Amino acid sequence: MNLDDYRGVWVFIEQNDEKIEGVSLELLGAGRKLADKLQVPLAGFLLGHEVKPLAKEVIAYGADMVYLIDLPVLKHYRTESFMKGVMHLAKQYKPEIILYGATPNGKDLASAVATDLSTGLTADTTMLDVDIDSRLLEASRPAFGGNIMATILCKKHRPQMATVRPKVMKALEPDASRLGKIIEEKISVEEEDIRTKVLQIVNDVTKKANLADAHVIVCGGKGMGDLQNFQLIYELADTIGASVGGTRDVVEAGWLRHEQQVGQTGETVTPKIYFAIGISGAIQHVVGMKNSEFIIAINKDPNAPIFDVSTYGIVGDAMEIVPKLIAQFKKLKAEKGGEMIYV
Amino acid sequence: MHIVVCVKQVPDTKIIKINPKTNTLDRRSAPAILNPYDAHAVQEAVKIKELTGGSISVLSMGPPQATAVIKKSIEIGADRGYLITDRAFAGADTLATSYALSKALERINKDHPVDMIICGKHAIDGDTGQVGPGIARRMDIPPVTNVIEVTEVNQKEKTVLLKRKLTNGYELIQSELPCLLTVEKEINEIEYSPMPNMIEAARYEPIIWAVSDLENVDRAQLGLKGSPTIVGKMFTPPRPEGGKKLEGSADEQVSQIMEVLMEKKDLFTLQPSK
Numbered sequence: 181m182n183l184d185d186y187r188g189v190w191v192f193i194e195q196n197d198e199k200i201e202g203v204s205l206e207l208l209g210a211g212r213k214l215a216d217k218l219q220v221p222l223a224g225f226l227l228g229h230e231v232k233p234l235a236k237e238v239i240a241y242g243a244d245m246v247y248l249i250d251l252p253v254l255k256h257y258r259t260e261s262f263m264k265g266v267m268h269l270a271k272q273y274k275p276e277i278i279l280y281g282a283t284p285n286g287k288d289l290a291s292a293v294a295t296d297l298s299t300g301l302t303a304d305t306t307m308l309d310v311d312i313d314s315r316l317l318e319a320s321r322p323a324f325g326g327n328i329m330a331t332i333l334c335k336k337h338r339p340q341m342a343t344v345r346p347k348v349m350k351a352l353e354p355d356a357s358r359l360g361k362i363i364e365e366k367i368s369v370e371e372e373d374i375r376t377k378v379l380q381i382v383n384d385v386t387k388k389a390n391l392a393d394a395h396v397i398v399c400g401g402k403g404m405g406d407l408q409n410f411q412l413i414y415e416l417a418d419t420i421g422a423s424v425g426g427t428r429d430v431v432e433a434g435w436l437r438h439e440q441q442v443g444q445t446g447e448t449v450t451p452k453i454y455f456a457i458g459i460s461g462a463i464q465h466v467v468g469m470k471n472s473e474f475i476i477a478i479n480k481d482p483n484a485p486i487f488d489v490s491t492y493g494i495v496g497d498a499m500e501i502v503p504k505l506i507a508q509f510k511k512l513k514a515e516k517g518g519e520m521i522y523v
Numbered sequence: 524m525h526i527v528v529c530v531k532q533v534p535d536t537k538i539i540k541i542n543p544k545t546n547t548l549d550r551r552s553a554p555a556i557l558n559p560y561d562a563h564a565v566q567e568a569v570k571i572k573e574l575t576g577g578s579i580s581v582l583s584m585g586p587p588q589a590t591a592v593i594k595k596s597i598e599i600g601a602d603r604g605y606l607i608t609d610r611a612f613a614g615a616d617t618l619a620t621s622y623a624l625s626k627a628l629e630r631i632n633k634d635h636p637v638d639m640i641i642c643g644k645h646a647i648d649g650d651t652g653q654v655g656p657g658i659a660r661r662m663d664i665p666p667v668t669n670v671i672e673v674t675e676v677n678q679k680e681k682t683v684l685l686k687r688k689l690t691n692g693y694e695l696i697q698s699e700l701p702c703l704l705t706v707e708k709e710i711n712e713i714e715y716s717p718m719p720n721m722i723e724a725a726r727y728e729p730i731i732w733a734v735s736d737l738e739n740v741d742r743a744q745l746g747l748k749g750s751p752t753i754v755g756k757m758f759t760p761p762r763p764e765g766g767k768k769l770e771g772s773a774d775e776q777v778s779q780i781m782e783v784l785m786e787k788k789d790l791f792t793l794q795p796s797k
Contacts, residue, residue: 201690256694259656259666283690288668291656295621300751303617303651316755323757324648333755375665375699379684384692438708445650453784463760474787475766476780482768491766492783494776504777512781 183315186276186338189215192266192289193226193238193246194257194281200234203281203346205241210349211279212242214310214317223247223275227265229255232362239360242352247273248364253371256378257285261369263292268367270297275339277317279308282343290343300334302342304444306467307331308349317342322444322463329463347392347448347471391442396422396453399442399469402429403458403479404498410435412502413457419509425449427465443468458498461486478502524577524678526568526639527631529624529658530561530596532589533648557592559708560643562599566711567673567704568641569600575676577638578602580631584612584623590729598716598724605631609733614747617649621657622744626737628662639683640703644669652705659703667698668705676700 191211194201208224215222224238225247235246249265266289270278278293280286282304294301302319307329309318316333319342323330334340391397398420400413410430417424426436428443442449444464454472459465461477461484469475470489477490478498487493494501534553568579581596581604583589593604607627615623631637640662645652652668659666671693672686681700686693688707716724734740743749769776 259659259668263660284669284688287652288656288666291617291653291668292660292666294618294653295657295660298618298751301617301653302752303649303653318755324650328757329760330757331755332752334751335753337751375702376667377697378694379697380695381689382692382694445645445647487768488765492780493766493768494780495768496773496776500773501777504773505780508777508781512785 186274188220188275189277190223190275192280193224205351206349207279208241209351227254235362240354245361260374278339278341280343299337302332305342305344391447394423397451398422398455399425401427401459460484524575527580528564529642530583531558531646532592533558557595558646564641564643565596565599593729594724597727604729606729607732611734611745616750616752617653619749621654625661642705644705655705665702670704670706
């Protein structure tokens with residue numbers, strides 16, 4: 181493999197119902213920086229059926245070109261049909277870096293493509309950079325167990341690939357006047373070649389905690405002690421109209437559903453206000469909430485790392501502080517006679 | 524119906540301690556357990572076997588002591604277990620791991636043709652979720668990841684109906700058999716193991732294979748040598764300055780934070796009720 185044959189930064193443009201996923205736009209923002217550093221073009225690759233109108237948006241968000249494969253067989257995401265498309269593009273145009281959103285479909289696709297290309301793939305990245313001299317992608321993620329990050333490199337194989345957590349990178353402001361090229365490609369895949377069929381897609385938001393869209397989140401950790409004390413988290417959330425989240429420990433303990441987990445293996449959230457209560461602030465949690473606008477941490481331990489990322493810290497016993505907070509909010513609501521709204 | 528479940532031994536992340544000086548984990552502090560997602564994978568195989576008959580094999584790669592997770596799988600209801608263990612496998616990333624496991628699966632498939640492979644969604648020590656789909660590609664069978672329900676297994680038509688979790692709901696998928704599933708925890712509840720299973724597990728001796736027991740292995744694709752990714756560096760992210768720590772009694776701190784919040788009119792405000 182001659183590594184110099186591979187040039188350019190690519191982003192997988194994931195789309196559903198004629199709409200581009202947020203993480204793909206974020207990755208165009210992150211990819212733009214990498215491409216500029218490496219002085220190569222940034223491309224989005226878009227697969228689907230009747231998705232051509234989305235290509236302009238990909239360019240507006242920072243891409244220099246869009247590789248498009250538009251076929252009925254690509255109407256729904258399926259590993260086999262999509263990976264055939266990506267394999268075709270990657271073999272023909274040889275990008276040096278491919279980024280995918282760490283969504284169910286993005287992770288599924290990246291894993292399959294990495295196997296067939298025999299190349300390296302870093303999962304759930306939260307920091308991206310390139311080394312200009314070696315042209316190596318530096319994909320960093322929290323390392324297992326410790327409050328430490330690991331930078332993963334792929335030195336001898338191309339393309340270098342990573343899946344990236346949603347809501348960690350920043351999308352650019354779209355610029356409709358940006359110019360770019362749309363390159364349409366065909367692949368010969370018939371419906372009979374694909375061994376899975378999507379019979380139905382069910383949008384089920386009832387099971388979702390909707391943390392991703394919440395304006396205010398009250399999040400509890402194992403510092404709450406037990407399930408009974410954890411009800412204080414619900415009570416505070418209820419009083420101020422917030423969503424409830426928890427750390428991995430709390431979900432593992434069965435106090436919350438997995439959908440409510442905030443952090444590396446749960447949701448990444450960016451609410452206006454985030455209450456971190458009884459949470460020490462392990463890096464696996466912090467990567468999932470540090471971009472919240474206003475963070476209030478309550479913890480007994482004055483040295484807890486959660487205070488490093490909080491806007492305001494209260495050092496104290498949550499069992500004492502939270503009931504007082506609830507009382508204050510209730511009093512306020514009674515005095516002013518209204519519901520909290522968040523702008 | 525012959526189902527193979529791929530399982531991994533992992534340190535229990537709930538109990539593991541962190542060395543505050545180095546910020547890395549103290550592996551000695553954590554007991555080794557069957558990866559929780561894999562336990563659900565074995566349980567799902569047991570549920571399918573109750574309907575279809577057949578047998579369940581489990582396959583693991585790891586050090587010799589990883590036989591413990593095979594015994595645990597027998598306890599849940601697997602019929603036989605294979606451990607591939609060899610120094611040549613050490614240091615494998617996800618690509619090299621899926622290669623080694625697929626070579627073992629090829630041998631299992633020769634003796635007992637495989638109809639379905641089930642893996643956990645990811646292992647709690649690596650959190651990548653990349654090995655399952657990798658195995659599917661190497662075995663040339665369709666992967667269906669993030670499965671939350673096995674709705675129907677049709678042995679006559681050789682198809683399976685599955686619910687696959689998506690960001691905003693789920694999709695109903697029909698797949699041909701054989702196929703590979705990776706399962707979410709919500710797919711089932713782990714049942715208490717019946718006493719005969721526990722006795723069988725205690726007595727069970729897993730089948731142990733080294734690289735030399737596998738066929739057509741390209742050693743260059745194994746272990747550290749066969750791994751395209753390496754850890755470049757470990758670092759502690761720069762500590763942000765942090766915000767203001769409030770002072771005073773609990774009551775004083777609470778009223779201070781209320782004041783701050785009330786001033787933040789760009790964040791939220793009270794709307795008079797209608």
